[in-house]
Amino acid sequence: MKKLLIIGFLSLFFAPLAQAQLGIKGGLNVAELTGREGESSSYKAFYHVGVFYQANIIGPLSIQPEVQYSLQGGNLKSAYTNYDSQLHYLTVPILAKLTVGPVFIEAGPQFGVLLNANQSGNLQVGFTEDGQPAYGNESRPATSNFKRGDFSVVGGVGLKLASNFSLGGRLVAGLNDINDAKNLTGINDPRLQNRVFQVYAAFQFGDGRR
Structure with a gap:
């Protein structure tokens, strides 16, 4: 009897895993950096x-749960500067997903780790002899300008077009300040936050019952 109870408990615990599906996905990021x-x-x-x-x-x-390589960033422009930032992230969304017929909605937190960053365009490169800011067109590493961790909330909708194929769209809204740069006078720059609209296609391996 005791063995039967243990087997029954393990069956309940592993039943969802038996129905789990692995998948691959990829798509477009339309991203900006906000707050400066x-x-x-x-x-x-x-x-x-x-x-x-x-x-x-x-x-x-x-x-x-997902693991993604996500390239994001955006363009920032002022009266004197005009440059692009590219931020290379390893992101881990953990989403709750509700499926009704062919339609699904999904939402949850996302954790990101910055792998690398660079900036290119018209940037402040130093000061002139009389102490005025100097600007120039260049491309340079910028990983040290950004914090390594990023925390976001994710919300999205999608459609299953076939048993194993789906299309979806998401909004990824960064919650924390990712800026870790000091400007050339040594004063901290204002807050920066990630905002990303994603459109993706996904393919699931398995019998496609969900």
């Missing part, structure tokens, strides 16, 4: 690719 005073931000097109694991919890509800 004195500079206007605009969106730039980048991309993301990744893998995910969808496990059924109960009925139409499932949980979907």
Whole structure:
């Protein structure tokens, strides 16, 4: 009897995993950096690719952790500067997913780790002899200008077009200040936050029952 109870408990615990599906995904990032005073931000097109694991919890509800390589950033422009920032992230969204027929909605937190960053365009490069800012067109590493961690919230909708193929769209809104740069006078720059609109295609391996 005791063995039967243990087997029954393990069956309940591992049942959702038995129905889980691995998948791959990728698509377009339309991203900007927001929050810097004195500079206007605009969106730039980048991309993301990744893998995910969808496990059924109960009925139409499932949980979907992912691991993605996500290139994002944006353009910042002022009266004297006009440059692009490219931020290379490893991101881990952990999403709750509700599927009704072919339609699904998903939401949850996302954790990001900055791998690398660079900036290119018309940037402040120093000061002139009389102490005025000097600007020039250059491309330079910028990893040290940004904090390594990023925390975001994710919300999105999608459509399953076939048993194993789906299309979706998401908004990824950064919550914390990712700026870690000091300007050339030694004063901290204003806050910067990531904002990314994603459009993606996904393919799941398995029987495609969800």
